[in-house]
């Protein structure tokens with residue numbers, strides 16, 4: 451039995467610090483923190499020191515005069531060159547201000563409630579907000595992820611993050627959302643090295659873009675018509691950062707998915723408008739199929755080299771002829787170039803189809819439907835390289851409606867009716883990465899998501915609105931040449947003959963024969979063969 455005398459209480463010896471040492475330690479700790487903060491914020495410290503010096507030397511005028519001067523210079527700068535003012539002055543200042551006042555204050559709560567905080571060794575670990583950069587419309591937050599997180603973790607809660615910071619739209623990028631500038635001139639080499647450092651791959655970071663002011667709310671007026679269209683950059687839409695989104699049309703097919711009345715017409719007409727200069731010069735020919743009886747395109751008839759809107763037979767013929775042009779070019783260009791370059795003699799042929807499902811799914815004549823499907827399949831799989839392109843609009847992107855959806859390399863999603871349709875148009879995972887095309891508000895006609903080359907994250911844009919008057923004006927100023935429809939006359943032109951190939955020496959096969967025996971065999975009764 452254990453008695454009270456058997457128990458022994460062992461207490462560790464307590465080490466009591468003198469009070470002056472505790473106070474000294476705290477003071478030193480705070481002093482170190484202040485010094486560290488000053489080192490990290492040299493601009494703020496410099497300004498504060500300058501303000502104190504000016505105030506002690508000159509009193510209030512010493513503060514007010516520099517402030518007024520700085521404001522005047524800033525206003526002048528903004529008036530002369532607003533872009534550079536935002537880039538070098540207002541953007542960094544506003545970003546810094548919003549970092550401290552908006553994002554840092556809500557950071558811990560937002561990260562925890564959006565499920566991005568982790569626990570390690572019984573301690574909470576949060577993603578780290580490194581920097582905020584603002585421009586007229588966006589805040590770009592550079593965030594260091596917690597070890598073990600990936601950008602996909604942020605992309606899954608994109609909408610939650612937007613609303614956590616009181617915004618409607620956000621986008622998460624795994625790489626810097628801006629592209630490195632093109633440097634020219636004396637300092638180009640040096641600046642190129644700096645850019646390389648700035649834009650180096652940093653897998654520990656993720657970029658959260660929050661839309662502060664929705665630049666896509668106002669209707670976008672039509673863009674200027676380039677005299678010679680640049681097929682690699684046709685200006686069609688406004689981006690969230692107020693930049694212009696341009697379509698790379700060369701060697702690609704474009705699919706536009708959007709519910710009824712979502713603004714597919716504005717995408718197609720913005721494209722036609724950007725090509726108008728080339729239509730008149732003969733650099734590009736538009737072959738248009740409008741199965742809605744011409745409701746969308748009949749107004750622009752003079753712009754089109756070929757137009758079919760009433761008979762499905764005529765639409766099938768048009769597609770067959772496009773295949774014939776493609777075949778002729780393949781024969782002519784094989785072995786010479788890999789990608790066709792449009793010229794006036796050999797123009798780019800763009801087959802524009804409004805409501806493609808009318809040809810592939812809803813057409814009741816089975817034979818005609820099969821014929822159309824065959825031609826479309828050929829054009830989509832082989833036409834891009836030889837400059838016979840398809841641009842098609844569609845309301846319902848399901849596989850049953852459009853079997854060759856995957857043959858369109860470039861896709862645009864306008865407002866859609868179901869969440870699943872977003873991935874059908876833009877590709878798997880696009881909705882998770884922020885393409886909320888099924889949640890378009892009613893005002894967002896012509897607003898859509900596009901996927902840029904080389905980046906998996908979708909971008910939100912608004913296409914320019916081309917009114918009926920603009921279309922009439924376009925048709926009057928940029929009609930297709932009179933002989934535009936006769937491109938098939940070229941088909942008869944002689945194709946390049948097969949290049950002569952020198953015959954290669956045949957390798958010896960079979961058992962090796964002695965030279966003397968081979969000479970006998972190679973001669974016929976003593977005469978060489």
Ligand SMILES: Nc1ncnc2c1ncn2[C@@H]1O[C@H](COP(=O)(O)OP(=O)(O)OP(=O)(O)O)[C@@H](O)[C@H]1O
Nearest residue numbers: 669709710711712713714715716895896913914915
């Ligand atoms: N970019 C735009 N900006 C502002 N309004 C637009 C834009 N595009 C279209 N709209 C408006 O939205 C409405 C529907 O446009 P549109 O007819 O182009 O849609 P749609 O998707 O082609 O429709 P449908 O499927 O019936 O052909 C029109 O009233 C038009 O004025």
